[in-house]
Amino acid sequence: MSVKIKVEGLTKIFGGNQKAILKKLKNGNSKKDILKETGHTVGVNNVSFEVNEGEVFVIMGLSGSGKSTLIRCLNLLNVPTEGRIYVDESNIVKYDKKELREFRQKKVAMVFQHFGLFTHRTVLKNVEYGLEIRGISKEERSEIARKTLATVGLESWEDKYPRQLSGGMCQRVGLARALANDPDILLMDEPFSALDPLIRRDMQIELLDIQAKLKKTIIFITHDVNEAFKLGDRVAVMKDGVIEQIGTPEDILAEPANEYIENFVQDVDRTKVIQAKNIMFKPRAIVSIKDGLKVAIKEMETEGISSVFVVDNERKLQGLVTVDDAIDALKEHKLLKDVLNHNYNTTDPETYVQELIPIASASKYPIAVLDENNKLLGIIMRVSVLSALTHDK
Ligand SMILES: Nc1ncnc2c1ncn2[C@@H]1O[C@H](COP(=O)(O)OP(=O)(O)OP(=O)(O)O)[C@@H](O)[C@H]1O
Numbered sequence: 001m002s003v004k005i006k007v008e009g010l011t012k013i014f015g016g017n018q019k020a021i022l023k024k025l026k027n028g029n030s031k032k033d034i035l036k037e038t039g040h041t042v043g044v045n046n047v048s049f050e051v052n053e054g055e056v057f058v059i060m061g062l063s064g065s066g067k068s069t070l071i072r073c074l075n076l077l078n079v080p081t082e083g084r085i086y087v088d089e090s091n092i093v094k095y096d097k098k099e100l101r102e103f104r105q106k107k108v109a110m111v112f113q114h115f116g117l118f119t120h121r122t123v124l125k126n127v128e129y130g131l132e133i134r135g136i137s138k139e140e141r142s143e144i145a146r147k148t149l150a151t152v153g154l155e156s157w158e159d160k161y162p163r164q165l166s167g168g169m170c171q172r173v174g175l176a177r178a179l180a181n182d183p184d185i186l187l188m189d190e191p192f193s194a195l196d197p198l199i200r201r202d203m204q205i206e207l208l209d210i211q212a213k214l215k216k217t218i219i220f221i222t223h224d225v226n227e228a229f230k231l232g233d234r235v236a237v238m239k240d241g242v243i244e245q246i247g248t249p250e251d252i253l254a255e256p257a258n259e260y261i262e263n264f265v266q267d268v269d270r271t272k273v274i275q276a277k278n279i280m281f282k283p284r285a286i287v288s289i290k291d292g293l294k295v296a297i298k299e300m301e302t303e304g305i306s307s308v309f310v311v312d313n314e315r316k317l318q319g320l321v322t323v324d325d326a327i328d329a330l331k332e333h334k335l336l337k338d339v340l341n342h343n344y345n346t347t348d349p350e351t352y353v354q355e356l357i358p359i360a361s362a363s364k365y366p367i368a369v370l371d372e373n374n375k376l377l378g379i380i381m382r383v384s385v386l387s388a389l390t391h392d393k
């Protein structure tokens, strides 16, 4: 995994005489005091983090916590008061005009909350915009724009105007416009916040689909913890210009760093965050097909369980045997492989608990968690699914 963006000691203060304010800040004066004393706002205060290539990095925090200020530093719409921002190991804060223009035209694109579309341009012309200012030929840009519109599901809307589109469709245009330049990095500042909940959910799924194909590096801002945890590979939580915690959704959910973050995660629908791999465990007993019936029965007796999964010597799942079937088979001189049953459910490690609930409650046996080669990674008991839902630290 390579680092795409590395931010070091980034501070952004609004207002004149920023150096003097910076000094106050370094001397330990709070954002609140500085505002009261000097009228200056500290937007972002000494923030450092890294974003990996291909990652969806979500920034979450209450209104005024500095999310927009931070993301706007990443394309220098906000010029940092202090700090370094490396993109592909090159410090963009030091860029001259020409380098910055190149950077904005080719490496980053931004998607805004209120779409920011040109109302007098058609959908197609909106998407072509970035290509146009890069001097790409008419034919080529029209072709790229059409393809990109198809990616976001708007193929027959090229000639319409933004006012003829719904909010969700406008944001698809916004997304297409950002994608048309094929940037490495997408900056998305609350792109779905203005949409109604159902459309918003569609857009989230759409973004994940697009991301699975295009593998951009995405910085995504949201107020909504469920959105943050659904989309984010990692999430940074901001408060008063400072990043209070960075982690995977599971990390943050399991161990919120402080009360502010606890208040956020209270609203999380855990079923959409916790995955099979988070609640599976190593089976107490596991039997190899070559071990045979006697070993299987002994294992089940020792562990006090009534069924056990059977694997081959590469740990690939072969089936399940119950203690009753095993004892009968032994009497009838059958082999372990003759009494394997397959009436259990399997899942991959990435499946969300939400999808496991109906399976778990309908099934007599544990759920087997398998990798793509059918290897048994772990098992999930019904009770683990239920306790995942109520688990509190
Ligand atoms: N151009 C500006 N001039 C002066 N102060 C600003 C400017 N932009 C932002 N601020 C201040 O910086 C702080 C952080 O604002 P910012 O817009 O980054 O917050 P946010 O987390 O994006 O909030 P929201 O969720 O409401 O969008 C706020 O106190 C805000 O008033």
Ligand SMILES: [Mg+2]
Binding pocket: 067, 068, 069, 189
């Ligand atoms: Mg904002």
